Amino acid sequence: MIKLNRTTEYGLVAMKHMAKKPGGSATSAREVSDQFGFPFEITAKTLQRLKDTGLIQSLQGARGGYVLARSLDEITLGEFVEKMEGPVAVVNCASGKTESPGCEYSGRCEMTSVMTDLNRRVIQFLSGIRLSELANSEIPVALTRFEDFLGNQPESMKENEKAHLS
């Protein structure tokens, strides 16, 4: 299944929460976990990961917590997913980064290069979406691009795929 991790969701919600927060006050793991009902321990781990990857900064001690290190406008979903879940790899033999662990069938299935390309396209797709787009509005900007996206498809597919979305 093509699915995001739950921690990625938690992280996204936390980032949005921090971005909307007035003033420069820090946000604690407890605050996020209480507000959204996420398990505290996991929320804490998620925020630590966000901090380890440089997306937020931590302030230790009482009155401590986390603050955004970068604007949501500067972070793409591609970077975010990669920092939360590791390199994007739609199949094992196609890792966007570093050495791929490979696959016992590589060399026989003859699809490695194709999969690697597909993987790259997925990364590109995710990298075209800024977190600010996902956070700024309930009716996101992306929705208005829907028809544009359809416009990029093969002509013969349009009706077919519109039906799929219903």
Next chain:
Amino acid sequence: MIKLNRTTEYGLVAMKHMAKKPGGSATSAREVSDQFGFPFEITAKTLQRLKDTGLIQSLQGARGGYVLARSLDEITLGEFVEKMEGPVAVVNCASGKTESPGCEYSGRCEMTSVMTDLNRRVIQFLSGIRLSELANSEIPVALTRFEDFLGNQPESMKENEKAHLS
């Protein structure tokens, strides 16, 4: 992790194999499993699923096997993934189809509509890729669109994301 099922891979390889096969001869599960080294039982199940969803046709009995029911040119990756893995849902609360099983946080995280939109975009993305593109060449057409894709990104992101891909 954003990842395809292994059965989806097996199915894709099998479809490509059938498409390349000369004449109208049927392809057995054994043939696919032998040729690519996939586990026989799973290969058989995968082909049955392809048949159940109407992507291929079966011929029972000795000398039986499977043949493509539709041209790879008429099938998009979106449809294929959906038929192999079920409705695309990047998060639980956002299913592209049918009733979503929901999420215990919905109503609190305030991101359902955003996630639903993201999900729709992923579906649209996958629906823009035809299986024939993935099967016809070792250096697929998609690769030549790479720069086009970059062109659709926010200007400020380009250098950033190019670095990501390295």
Next chain:
DNA sequence: TTATATACGATAATAGATGTCGTACTTGAA
């Protein structure tokens, strides 16, 4: 009638995601 196929359900094994626990360290404020 036999060998080669598909058809299909039940179930086992594995891996990955998710959640829990325990403990140590840091710091502001009473």
Next chain:
DNA sequence: TTCAAGTACGACATCTATTATCGTATATAA
């Protein structure tokens, strides 16, 4: 100087989905 509220971090338990295996029934060409 002590306490409460935080982060930091590793080990481990659990749950779930994927992946694989097994057994059996049915169809059909030779």
